[in-house]
Structure formats: C-alpha cells, structure tokens
Ligand SMILES: O=C([S-])c1cc(C(=O)S)c[n+]([C@@H]2O[C@H](COP(=O)(O)O)[C@@H](O)[C@H]2O)c1
C-alpha cells in the first residue's frame with residue numbers, strides 16, 4: 441500500500457534561538473496508559489477534544505473520570521476509565537500488587553471471560569470482556585472521528601503491544617488476541633494518549649530511563665514476574681531504558697511501555713533547553729516515592745552553526761589518492777567535499793580541494809588532509825550560508841519504503857527523492873531509475 445509512514449523533522453538550524461517544541465516524559469515511577477493521559481491533560485491537552493474523540497470510537501459500557509489526585513502531597517491530574525458496574529477505582533490506591541483473588545485460569549480460550557484488572561482497581565471484581573484482535577481494534581480506530589495523525593499514533597501503539605504479545609506467547613501477530621489490552625479501558629487509554637499527543641502537536645519526544653518495581657503481579661495469564669514479559673519484550677525491541685528498583689509492585693504496564701516506545705523520536709534530551717510547561721499524571725497505586733509521571737514541554741536551544749571552508753591546492757597526487765581522501769573526509773563528517781581544476785603557481789595543473797565542515801570536525805578533517813595528501817598547508821575561513829528549512833519524509837511505494845527531502849520556500853514545497861533509495865529500488869525491481877524517482881516524488885508531494 442502506498443502512503444506516508446513517518447515524518448521526522450530536520451529543520452535547517454543555522455539560526456540561533458529556540459527549536460520546535462518536544463515532549464519529555466520523566467518516568468521515575470514507571471509509566472502506564474492512564475498516567476500518560478493524565479500528564480498530557482495536565483500539560484494542556486484539550487479535555488473537550490479528548491472526550492469528543494473517545495465518544496467517536498462508539499464503545500460503550502464505560503465512563504471516563506478526569507480529576508485531581510495528590511501523591512505525597514503533590515497534586516496531579518488523574519484519568520480513570522470506569523467500566524459499568526465498577527466502583528470508582530480512581531479513589532483507591534495500591535500498596536500491594538498481588539491480591540488473593542479467586543482467579544480464573546481457564547479464561548484464555550473463552551470468548552467472554554472474567555477479567556480481573558488488579559493493577560488498576562483495588563477491589564476484587566469480575567466483569568466480562570471481549571477478546572479482540574488487531575484487525576478488530578484497527579477497525580474501531582479507523583471508523584472513529586479521531587484525526588488521521590491520532591489514528592496513526594494509536595495504531596502504532598497497538599502494533600507495538602501486538603508484536604510483544606506475539607513474541608511472548610509465540611503466536612503470529614494476526615492471531616494475537618488482546619486480553620487486558622482488548623478491554624475497553626485499554627483501548628480508551630491508548631486512543632486517549634494518541635488524541636492528547638495530537639492535540640498538543642507533539643512530533644518529537646524523549647523518554648527518560650523508566651523505573652520499574654519488583655515482585656509479581658496477577659494478570660489474566662496468572663502470576664507474572666515484574667517487569668512482565670510484554671514490558672521486557674517492548675523495552676528490548678525499542679531500546680527503552682529500564683531501571684529495576686526494590687519497590688514492590690508493577691510500575692510499568694505493557695500499555696505504558698508501548699506508548700513510550702511509540703512516541704519516542706529522540707534518544708536523549710538536548711544539551712540545552714527551556715521548559716515551556718510541565719504536567720503531572722497521578723498513578724493509582726501508592727509507592728514510597730510519589731507515583732507521578734511528569735511530562736515536560738521543552739524547547740531546544742539552538743546555537744548558531746559555525747561552519748568552515750578548508751582549502752588546499754594539490755599538484756602531485758594521483759587520482760586514486762584524491763578519491764580516497766574525499767571518501768575519508770565524508771566518512772569523518774565533512775558536510776561537503778569537492779575538487780576544482782586549478783592552474784596554480786609554477787604553471788602547474790592542479791586540484792583545489794574544498795571542504796565544508798562544522799567547527800567541531802575541523803581539526804580532525806585537517807588531520808586527514810595532512811595525513812593522506814602531500815600538502816603542507818591548509819587555508820580556512822568561516823562560512824555563512826542561507827539554508828531553506830527541510831524535512832525528511834518516508835513514503836511507502838508499491839516497491840518498498842523510500843525517503844525524500846521536502847524543502848520549503850515561502851508557500852512553495854519542493855520534494856527531492858533520496859538518491860540511495862531510488863537506486864536501491866531500481867536495483868531491486870529492475871525498473872527505470874526515473875520512474876521510481878517520479879513515483880517517490882509524487883507520493884512525497886501528497887503529504
Ligand atoms: O497484552 C497485555 S496488555 C498484557 C500482557 C502481559 C504480559 O506480560 S504477556 C501482561 N499484562 C498485564 O495486564 C495488566 C494490564 O495491563 P495494561 O497494559 O492493559 O494496563 C498489567 O498488570 C499487565 O502486566 C498485560
């Protein structure tokens with residue numbers, strides 16, 4: 441299927457100032473779906489748009505409660521999905537994960553079965569819920585009035601849970617039958633997180649190390665070790681950093697881990713940033729340390745780029761040596777390298793080597809030029825440039841994924857397919873380079 445699959449922004453950053461806003465989730469007490477939604481609401485996501493989006497899912501048998509809850513004296517937002525027939529679970533807090541329920545261990549193969557959701561509710565209750573697979577959930581989301589971007593985020597998060605479940609239980613992904621996550625409260629948590637992220641216009645996110653507790657938790661599968669297998673599968677696959685602590689109980693749920701994995705676009709916080717706003721989401725349990733998820737909206741501090749032009753005339757190197765130096769310079773981080781024909785002193789035909797580089801690469805690149813050519817001197821001067829803002833788009837062609845650069849000038853957008861991707865698809869399919877180029881350009885222009 442053709443279309444766009446992801447959209448990391450790489451704006452030209454030659455100006456000093458503040459970059460685009462990004463989300464930072466500080467997971468010192470782990471992460472779950474409800475805590476994430478609460479933190480995003482506290483950060484300013486529209487409650488009305490959230491409720492409208494959830495209503496459009498067409499699910500019933502539940503009610504959403506948005507409120508305030510104090511953790512260690514700190515007031516935070518709370519988000520609770522209360523299923524019909526349940527008490528308001530939000531006002532209860534946990535100290536123990538493992539309850540002495542009468543658990544039904546045969547439920548996994550029945551279509552309608554008892555569900556004890558004991559990390560979310562402090563009372564022993566049972567309510568039926570329906571098993572759903574990824575196709576059912578995709579249909580519910582696609583039928584809703586959520587924005588296309590919110591739908592894509594929710595589907596990505598469900599995909600991550602499905603992948604983890606498939607790996608843990610050894611089933612193909614299409615056969616994964618969601619249990620807890622198939623229940624209404626989990627669909628609501630994931631869609632609510634996606635709606636809030638969309639409403640806050642979050643396109644970049646950094647996730648801190650995620651604290652996890654220890655011991656065991658009782659869920660539909662039975663008694664599982666903490667972190668539960670779905671969480672370790674997601675953390676392993678998506679490179680989330682877990683910090684295992686002695687605190688008894690489950691701090692990271694599979695839903696929370698999947699949201700973290702699904703929204704993360706950056707490995708680490710920028711070196712320098714300012715905080716635009718913070719929001720706190722309260723968990724339901726009580727741990728010795730405040731059970732809060734803190735969300736920061738931050739802006740990266742952009743420093744003015746310092747570019748240099750390095751130049752030297754070379755009249756006694758072979759074509760092979762010049763080719764080698766160019767390759768080494770690019771591999772060592774030169775922004776651009778070229779040779780211009782020159783007619784230099786003593787009437788010698790020669791090559792003018794020109795290298796554009798960042799300040800922090802300058803010494804290394806000069807070292808390479810001295811090492812691999814016969815030159816004994818390099819001229820340098822600072823450069824200024826005007827660069828148009830650009831984005832890298834990834835489009836799905838019928839032959840596979842390919843990247844294109846979108847460049848913006850005023851109202852106009854120009855799309856340039858990435859050479860390497862065009863060449864790869866031309867190699868793989870045997871189709872003409874130009875046909876593939878045009879198709880990538882067409883898809884990128886539709887974004
Ligand atoms: O698929 C899901 S959601 C799931 C998988 C596992 C495995 O480790 S496999 C465990 N659980 C437990 O269910 C509850 C609810 O989790 P949510 O992510 O739906 O909030 C929790 O205790 C999980 O550890 C769920």
Ligand code: NI
Nearest residue numbers: 605608661670
């Ligand atoms: Ni499971």
